[in-house]
Amino acid sequence: MNVLDDVKDAVVSGNVEKTLAGINTAIAAGIVPGEIIRMGLITAMEVVGDRFKNGEIYVPEMLIAARAMKAGLNILKPLMVGTEDKSLATVVIGTVKGDLHDIGKNLVSIMMEGAGCKVIDLGVDIAPEAFVEAVGVHHPDFLAMSALLTTTMPMMKQTIAALEKSGKRGGVQVLVGGAPIGQKFADEIGADGYAGNAAEAVDKIKVIIQRAN
Amino acid sequence: MNGLERIRKVLKGEKPDRVPVFPLVHFGASHAAGYKIREFSTVPEINARCLVHAYRECGYDGVQPSIAVMVEGEAVGSRVEYPEDNVPFVKEIFLKTPSVDLLTMPEPQTRSPMSLVIQSTRLCAAEIGTEAYIVPSIMGPLNSAGQIRGVENLMIDFYDRPDFVRELLDFTTEMGIRYGKALLDAGAHGIFIGEAMCSPSFISPAFYRQFVLPQQKRLIGALLEYGAESTILHICANTTPIMRPYAVETGTTIVDLDWQVNVAETLNSAEMREAKTLVRGNLDPATELLRGTPQDVMDASRKLIESVGKNTRFILGSGCAVNPDSVPANCRAMVEAAERYGRF
Numbered sequence: 001m002n003v004l005d006d007v008k009d010a011v012v013s014g015n016v017e018k019t020l021a022g023i024n025t026a027i028a029a030g031i032v033p034g035e036i037i038r039m040g041l042i043t044a045m046e047v048v049g050d051r052f053k054n055g056e057i058y059v060p061e062m063l064i065a066a067r068a069m070k071a072g073l074n075i076l077k078p079l080m081v082g083t084e085d086k087s088l089a090t091v092v093i094g095t096v097k098g099d100l101h102d103i104g105k106n107l108v109s110i111m112m113e114g115a116g117c118k119v120i121d122l123g124v125d126i127a128p129e130a131f132v133e134a135v136g137v138h139h140p141d142f143l144a145m146s147a148l149l150t151t152t153m154p155m156m157k158q159t160i161a162a163l164e165k166s167g168k169r170g171g172v173q174v175l176v177g178g179a180p181i182g183q184k185f186a187d188e189i190g191a192d193g194y195a196g197n198a199a200e201a202v203d204k205i206k207v208i209i210q211r212a213n
Numbered sequence: 214m215n216g217l218e219r220i221r222k223v224l225k226g227e228k229p230d231r232v233p234v235f236p237l238v239h240f241g242a243s244h245a246a247g248y249k250i251r252e253f254s255t256v257p258e259i260n261a262r263c264l265v266h267a268y269r270e271c272g273y274d275g276v277q278p279s280i281a282v283m284v285e286g287e288a289v290g291s292r293v294e295y296p297e298d299n300v301p302f303v304k305e306i307f308l309k310t311p312s313v314d315l316l317t318m319p320e321p322q323t324r325s326p327m328s329l330v331i332q333s334t335r336l337c338a339a340e341i342g343t344e345a346y347i348v349p350s351i352m353g354p355l356n357s358a359g360q361i362r363g364v365e366n367l368m369i370d371f372y373d374r375p376d377f378v379r380e381l382l383d384f385t386t387e388m389g390i391r392y393g394k395a396l397l398d399a400g401a402h403g404i405f406i407g408e409a410m411c412s413p414s415f416i417s418p419a420f421y422r423q424f425v426l427p428q429q430k431r432l433i434g435a436l437l438e439y440g441a442e443s444t445i446l447h448i449c450a451n452t453t454p455i456m457r458p459y460a461v462e463t464g465t466t467i468v469d470l471d472w473q474v475n476v477a478e479t480l481n482s483a484e485m486r487e488a489k490t491l492v493r494g495n496l497d498p499a500t501e502l503l504r505g506t507p508q509d510v511m512d513a514s515r516k517l518i519e520s521v522g523k524n525t526r527f528i529l530g531s532g533c534a535v536n537p538d539s540v541p542a543n544c545r546a547m548v549e550a551a552e553r554y555g556r557f
Contacts (some may be wrong), residue, residue, distance in 0.1 A: 014372065055454070058417045063273040067369070100302040103364050148322075150300050150499050150536040151240075151250075179447035179450070 001027060007040030007072070012047050014064030016071045023072050033076040037116070041069050041076075045114025049199035061101065062198070066110040073113075087118040089209060090173075092134045093144040094122035096155035101148035104178060105138075107198035108144060115202045119140075127153065128162035131205040135168045142205060155190040173208055177201060215344040217402070223491060223525050224443055224466065232518055232555030233528045234272075234548045235493060236502075237405075237447070237469070239279035239350065240300055241535035241544075242267035248299040250537070254280045257329045261336035268345055270541035274528075275346030278396075279403055280326055285352045285388060288319040288327050306363040309476035311370060313380040314360070318388060321395035331399045338400025345536040346403065348394045348445060351407030355416075357385035363390040364410065366439025371386030371420060378424055386428040390435045397436070403443035403466070404436050411459070412471075414450040421455050437464070445469050445493060449533060450461045452481075456477040461488040470494035472501075477520040480527060493530035496547070502531055502539040507546035514550030523557055 003026045010018035025035045025043040048065045051057040091112050095105045102124045113119045120138050122130060135143055143163070147153045156176050163169040176185075186194035193208060195201035218261045222229040230313040243253035246266040252259045264276040278321075281300045287293040290307035308315060321327040334349045341347075352360065358381045359367050370378050393404045408429070411421050433444045447469035452459055461484050468490055470476055476494040479485060485492070494517070496502050501513045514529060521527045529551055535544065 017344075055413060058413060058416045058420070060371045060420070061417075063365065063368050064372050098296060098299040100304070103368070106365060149300060150534075153499070180503075182500060188464070201312050 004036065004039040004188045005030070007036065007042040008047070008191070011041060011065055011068045011072065014061065014068050016068045017164075019068040019072050020075065023075055028203065033079040037073070037076055040058035040118050041072050043115060045069055045111060048114070049202060050112055053197065053199045059107065062110070066114065069114055084117070088116040089141040090091070090118045090120070090138060090146055091142040091205070092120045092122065092131070092138055093146075094126035094131060094134075095124040095146045095148075096152050096159065097125055097127045098155060099147050099149055099152035101146065101178070103113045103209060104148065104198070105144075105146040108177065108195075108201045111198040111202045112144075112205065117205070128159040131159050132162050132166045132168060135163065135172055136166070140172055141209075142149060142175055143173040144177070144201065147176075147181060150180050153180055154186065156191070160190050163198040175201060175204060217275070217342075217346050219274050219346055219347040220479035220528070221442070223528065224487065226419055226525060228525055228557045230557060232551045232557075233274045234530075234551045235275045235528050236271075236273060236531035236535050236544050236547060237277060237498075237533060238264070238267055238273075238531070238535045238540060238544065239277055240281065241537050241540050243382050244537035245270060245300060245540045251295045251297050252299060254295055254308075254326075255329070256279070256334035257336065260333040261296065261331065261340070263334070264337055265340055267540050267544070268341065271544040273544060275348055275402075276337050276341070277348050277350055277507065278330055278337055278401075279405075280330060280351035281374055282352055282356060282407060282409065283360055284326050285392070286384065288321075288324045289361055289388070291360055291541040303360050306361065308362045308381075309365075311362070311374055311377045313377065313384055316384055318384070318391070319390045327392055327395070331395050334396050334401050335399040337368075342400050347401050348403040348405045348443070349401050350405040350407055351389050351392050351396070352385075353406045353411070353425075353446070354382045354386045354389060354432060355410050355425045356387065356408050358382055359410055361385070368415070371416070371424070375424075382424060382428045386432050389432045393432070393441070394439050395435045397441055399437060403445060404441050405445040405447065405469070406432065406465075407447050409449045411448045411455070412450040412452050413454050418455045418458075422458055426458045426462060429465075433464050437466070443467055443491075446472075447533075456482070457484060460485055460490045465490065467491040469491055469530060470532070472497035476517065476527070477522075480521060480524055485526075489526070491526045491528060493528040495532045496529060498531050498533045498539070502543050503536045505543065507542050510543045511550045514547050515554045518550065518555045525557075529555070
């Protein structure tokens with residue numbers, strides 16, 4: 001079996017040891033780090049995303065796969081040179097002000113990283129001004145917001161308003177998600193996209209990028 | 214017929230005058246009585262006053278003394294933050310090291326914030342306990358564990374250290390039994406058990422069955438044996454794939470279904486009919502109850518009541534927790550719908 005398939009399978013099953021062993025074998029065989037990431041790690045996370053969407057795996061399985069992927073990235077990233085290190089998109093992500101729920105946001109963050117995005121995770125309880133500031137600093141292609149409470153979902157609208165007021169709304173696509181959020185709400189507050197789960201969030205980004213190209 | 218009689222009727226399988234209405238209102242009761250969520254969450258007299266006020270304003274059939282999902286976590290030592298007007302949450306988990314030996318079993322009567330909910334339950338029971346069904350909330354074994362260990366840690370613990378997860382769930386189940394008994398002693402008619410993380414949105418049906426179901430059985434069995442008239446078990450999100458263990462095997466009297474589940478189909482399944490489990494459900498608390506008008510809520514409630522037919526095992530509920538902006542008008546609309554369209 002191809003060594004990159006071994007890496008992929010190890011990540012999918014969340015086995016850190018086998019992931020690292022596979023990566024070392026691949027490096028020794030002269031495969032460039034970018035290729036190992038694309039064919040080993042990113043394809044693995046695509047499988048994970050599909051299985052999650054289909055209800056074949058759940059949050060614990062996704063988290064251990066992500067842990068294996070991250071362990072792999074930690075070895076490979078420093079080995080990458082020059083133009084090899086090109087990300088799919090830059091994403092600023094966070095849970096809105098007043099809301100401390102982070103697991104959904106973390107899963108989205110993981111899947112986006114797994115799809116080859118550069119992700120700046122601001123954390124939880126993020127005020128509109130903090131989102132705006134991060135957009136100013138990182139110039140992301142996407143701003144992703146999470147809210148798990150009906151009492152905090154209005155903060156999404158306020159964050160979009162703050163972006164508009166700052167003149168930074170135009171350059172960034174706003175994505176929203178979280179248990180009480182739906183497409184209708186996303187449309188009402190003027191978001192560019194809604195995703196029902198972490199795998200869908202990646203699909204959404206890919207669709208928007210394709211449309212833009 | 215008052216709310217207490219109405220719910221006791223359906224618990225006995227008898228016909229009440231109309232479909233009972235019992236939305237999940239806890240912090241949702243704060244604003245209508247003129248209080249912020251922090252006051253509701255920290256002062257037992259205000260907690261009870263808000264619940265009784267919302268009950269009277271809306272006319273539904275019971276109250277649920279509670280603060281939020283963090284009660285058990287704070288009781289064992291997780292650090293909780295109380296925003297002025299938002300739901301309190303665990304800011305720092307207690308169990309950073311995966312060892313159950315670090316935990317001390319809290320004494321509910323004296324340990325805050327359990328003692329606060331017990332006191333609020335006592336006050337509600339004294340004021341409306343002969344007319345309304347009083348069902349304070351406790352957290353289920355897995356939810357409590359999440360508030361002590363952290364949800365993400367716990368999810369990974371399932372793979373890295375399953376024995377620790379079992380021990381932690383043993384602890385949280387025992388804690389739930391003690392806390393639930395103290396609430397029953399304070400005058401509660403039944404106990405509501407919140408389990409956000411058991412649905413397939415989080416863990417597999419296999420993990421649910423293997424790790425959590427035996428503990429929920431033990432918790433529910435102990436509370437019913439102690440004299441609870443009922444238990445209401447609430448698992449968030451789409452629980453259809455685990456409906457049999459959840460609604461039948463746990464032995465719960467009532468399941469409280471979130472808005473993603475089809476209530477009529479669930480209620481009419483052969484095994485649910487055989488188990489005689491009651492179903493409370495299931496408007497959409499965000500789309501319908503928060504952002505809809507009273508007319509929207511009436512329409513949605515009517516649709517739900519009609520989909521179920523005249524079934525004595527049905528209680529009209531709110532799916533999940535009600536937002537303060539839905540009280541009183543939209544919760545009152547649920548009651549109006551039951552009066553108009555839910556007469557037996």
